[in-house]
Amino acid sequence: MAGSSATTVTVASKLPHGLVLQLQELFKVGQRTDIDAAGKPVQRDMVIHKHVGPQYVLKGVAPVHARIEAGDGTRMAAGFALTPGIPSDFWAKWKAQNADSDVLTKGIVFAHEGGDTTGQARDHVGERSGFEPVDPKNLPNEFKRTIQPAAA
Template sequence: MADTVIVLCRLPSGIRLDLHDLASLSERTQATAPIMAPPQARSSILLNGIRQDPFYHPAENRLLGRAGRTTVPTDFWKAWLEQNRQSDLITRKIIFAENTPARADNAMTELAKERTGLEGADSTTLTDGVTPMQTAA
């Protein structure tokens, strides 16, 4: 088994994955006085977003079919996935992992037309009741 996996992130700017100690988080919830300091992550990894995809170009801003790729230790990914299995990021395939670059390419080919909801509106089609702005000549 490989020591690393390729994590694909379909968010435009990427995201930071934090791995927390669940026992300390549980203690925080049971404390009698509120703990105002944020919980400290045991470890973190910053995932590349779509804008780091080699085929992304800012002029066209095409997000569909693109993903940032980050090499992540397998142990970290498995632990993070266990803590976040029910997250929309996982269930909607916004973030997912593949073992090889070829499998990552194949996965993105399969997802090329699946919208995440983060893509911009299509400027060529307008919603009912919306008309283009008229400019004075």
């Protein structure tokens, strides 16, 4: 994993499947002519988002449970899988590019720049990712209907 930052952060994730982090940049690929609301032609730049730089893979909580049982030393804190060693400058850029993402706004993925990721994970222990297993004894209302047997 390449990175230019001398300092790193530990990123906590409550997603079961983990997450691939990568920066992106806008690239101009040409121009096109559109028609505006008044019916006049307007030149617009055509741009694409291109992935650039290294990828960092965050650990997810589902595979971590299996690795913990296997005893490989994977760390968990308050239901979050911890991925250490993410360069802090990369994290700051990725966080800025994805500031409106639910995983950040809802506290499902975070890094504590001060170093106490475990403490912040305890603060977010009640956060739900939406990927939790369903409790069959406490089903959502839409699944509580009784299935009638077919008439013979």
